[in-house]
Amino acid sequence: MIRTAATLGSALLLLGLSGCTVYSGAVNTFGPDKPVSDVAANTDGELLLSKEPPPFCPAPVAAADDFDKVDKAMPAAPIYKLVYFKFDSDELTEQSRRDAEEIYQEVLKREAPEVLVTGHTDTSGSAALNDALSKRRAEAVREDLIEIGVDADTIRTYYKGESEPLIDTGDGVKELRNRRVEINVR
Amino acid sequence: MHSAQKICLLLAMILAPSFAMAEPIATIKKLSGEVSIVRKNETHAATLGDRIHEQDSISTGNQGSIGILFDDDTRIAVGPNSKLSLADYSYDPRNHKGGLDLKVSEGTVSVIAGKVAQGNPEALSVATPASAITVSGNAFSIKVDNPTKEGNAQ
Known part of the structure; x- marks a missing residue:
């Protein structure tokens, strides 16, 4: 323009x-x-x-x-943000808790918002356990969103386990940056 | 295989592509005034948050405007007294490949390119009654006058 x-x-x-x-x-x-x-x-x-x-x-x-x-009439640009989790937990780190709150507020500001939530883990632990953990992480963000008033029908969750690490560490490595959820606000 | 199964299979093979072509591809994010969506010859009023399908046509009234967000993050905004069709859209979220063909028959439209245009500058194309444009920029606006309307007579 x-x-x-x-x-x-x-x-x-x-x-x-x-x-x-x-x-x-x-x-x-x-x-x-x-x-x-x-x-x-x-x-x-x-x-x-x-x-x-x-x-x-x-x-x-x-x-x-x-x-x-x-x-x-031009829609707002979609947002992509990562939030990080404590080891072997679906609890956000202190900093990511604050970041997540900001993203949640942004969701509430939008007209007809949709949120895509994708959970990931690091490579420490078995693939099966990590699948379940990444699912719990995505669900935790979903629960937060519903709690602040986002329509559950507009949230879609996905989980990838340890299959798509952000940092390539090899198997069996604790890595904070891989213990993440991607929140896509659109 | 029973003949009934064969017929079912045949029907599925014939119908599958036509279903695939009417997939939802975008979401209505902004809406004001009178805006209608034509899908398979049926016209209905646009609703905020509704999904738009490939090959849908959009038309806006005197005070109408609509903003839609495609799955690859391409955004388009349509002003009043406009008519356009989402002739063709494809997007693969794994490799961000795809393309969008818009046919604008009249009115004002702005486009901000999304992921399909990142690797392929020819992914976005806009056809108007006068010309077809392949867009290589990231954002553009066009205005198409309808020559058949009163006041625009040749």
Whole structure:
């Protein structure tokens, strides 16, 4: 939109400079200050300058206010945030608890919000246990969202266990950055 | 295999692609004024939060506007007195590949490209009655006048 405005601005400037405007004494900085030709004094007939824009000038493509209503209808950009969990737990770390609260508030601000919640674990422990743990983490975030008033039908949860680590550690490694839930607000 | 099973299988094979083409692909996030959705020749009023399907058509009234968010995070906003069709959409969340073809027959539309355009600058295309545009930028707006309407006569 900024680019559109800039293009329109320079187009208008260009039109002004090239004389592609209907005659107006107020904006005519280059020509005479009234719409009367010097030739008029030497001719018998009446001579008036045209008040129509010159025929070779391009018609304006779109006025800026054509897009005012469109811009207001543009949905907010989706948010992707990670929150982290204590070891072998579905309890958020202190910092992530605060981050999560901020994200939850953002959900409440949106029109027709949807939230996609995806749970992950680190590679410590068996794959089966980690599947269950990642599910519990996603469910914990889901419960928080429902508690603050988000419609349960608009929340979708997924769980990936240890299968998609953020940090590649190899198996059997405790890694905070892998013990996470991705919250996608849309 | 029984002949009844064969018929069922045949029907499933014939019908499956047509079901696949009408998949939900986006959600209505902003709505004001009169906006209708045409799906399989049936027109109904748009509702905030509803899903939009591939091949749906959208038309807005005098005061109508609508904003929708596609599954790949592409966003479009449609102004008053507009008509467009979501002719083709595909998106694979695993590799972010896909594309969106919009057909705008009249009105004002703004688009902010999502993930489908990240790896493939030709993923977004817009067709108007006058031309087809492949969009390589991240965001753009277009206005299409309807030449058949009064006031826009040739």
